[in-house]
Amino acid sequence: MIQLDDLDRAILRLLKEDARLTISEIAEKLDRPESTIHFRIKKLLEKGAIDHYTILLGEDLRPKKTALVVLQAETPIIEDFLERYVNHIMRTLSMISNVLWVAKSGKDTVIALIGGEDDESLTEFIEENIRTLPTLKSVYVYKIDEIKKGEDLIGFLSNV
Amino acid sequence: MIQLDDLDRAILRLLKEDARLTISEIAEKLDRPESTIHFRIKKLLEKGAIDHYTILLGEDLRPKKTALVVLQAETPIIEDFLERYVNHIMRTLSMISNVLWVAKSGKDTVIALIGGEDDESLTEFIEENIRTLPTLKSVYVYKIDEIKKGEDLIGFLSNV
Known part of the structure; x- marks a missing residue:
């Protein structure tokens, strides 16, 4: 320590x-x-207290609107397949450039932070690319309307 | 642009x-x-493409375990009070050092990323400091078990 x-x-x-x-x-x-x-x-x-030096992208290069989506995979008949389902969902999401962050919670839940230019394109992206993923049981979408702490997170996660 | x-x-x-x-x-x-x-x-x-230069804290200085909590405020009898409830929840959470990120979604939902030393202390913190917040209707806790994309986020959000 x-x-x-x-x-x-x-x-x-x-x-x-x-x-x-x-x-x-x-x-x-x-x-x-x-x-x-x-x-x-x-x-x-x-001592490794500093991992590395980095830059934060400016506002113009960050998505204007973000949403957190909570995806629950359906339980397959063959239970061993659940891990494959979840891994497939995570891999697919990770490859998309405006998917900023992807994490797993428990055995069947994937959480992702999605960026978009505006409300409309973000909704469209989620409808077309997230809700259509196979093997999903449920999708909750939480549009982020205000960030009170850690706002720079988006500048950190944004890609160029 | x-x-x-x-x-x-x-x-x-x-x-x-x-x-x-x-x-x-x-x-x-x-x-x-x-x-x-x-x-x-x-x-x-x-041009503002680079907002600023920063450092990422090393692994030893990051919380070992994180959870995303989704809090829904109860609807008060006097509807105008909802905004006060939500702002109070956000302000309270923002002041806590192991609350890494706080955001608002819609009119009544607050999302926060919480860090802890291990599973047990994280659960304890959530039970004692989050679930006990007044004016909450529901609390969902998603323990983060694996980060597939944007893992360094925790090093970025951690405080010293």
């Missing part, structure tokens, strides 16, 4: 906000010597 | 994977002159 102190956490928080901050900018913000900051960041990378 | 060509997209994809790549590393990978890459990145920033 990685042990972090307050200074480590403060550095990580600053880098989360802006990973292009220089050592001297961080040093100034946190009122510590540059050598300390340099050493701490080196350690944070070595 | 931002117009991107293939080179822009290739640069953005490389930076998503590793935003610490230098101009000359990118130039080499894409077999283009450094001056071109330099110019393009400058333009991508100016």
Whole structure:
């Protein structure tokens, strides 16, 4: 388990906000010597506290509208087939570029975050590409109307 | 609307994977002159194609287990109160550090991604802190057992 102190956490928080901050900018913000900051960041990378540096895509490159869909696979007569059904649904969804996130819950449920340009095209996409997947028992669609925490998630998950 | 060509997209994809790549590393990978890459990145920033640079937290700093909860607020006798109920639920959840993401769907539904150290503590947290929220009509809990696409999402949303 990685042990972090307050200074480590403060550095990580600053880098989360802006990973292009220089050592001297961080040093100034946190009122510590540059050598300390340099050493701490080196350690944070070595310890794996920082996985990697990345960029967030700007708003224009993010889908304007998103929906979370909860898909339940039907239980096949031969129960062993359920895993195949679910894996097939997950694989199919993962290959679609405006499907941003795909996860499995329990034995028979797949959850996906879908992006679209507007409400209409998102609905159309779900009707045509999600509801038509074979072996589905139920589909719940939760249109996302407002994000209160973690809004940048969409910029992180968007593809170019 | 931002117009991107293939080179822009290739640069953005490389930076998503590793935003610490230098101009000359990118130039080499894409077999283009450094001056071109330099110019393009400058333009991508100016156009807002890149929102900002950030870090992903390493695995040790991410919750080991996550669950998506779908909360439906009960309809109050005075209908105008519904928005207050929903806003209160969202505000309360947003303040909790292991609540990673909070969104609203429709008029009465709140969706949240919750993190925990293990299955047991996650269940306990949900029982004690989510199900006990007043004004809830229903709570669905979807434990996330496998992420097929967008796994790094958790590292992005985690707090320190």
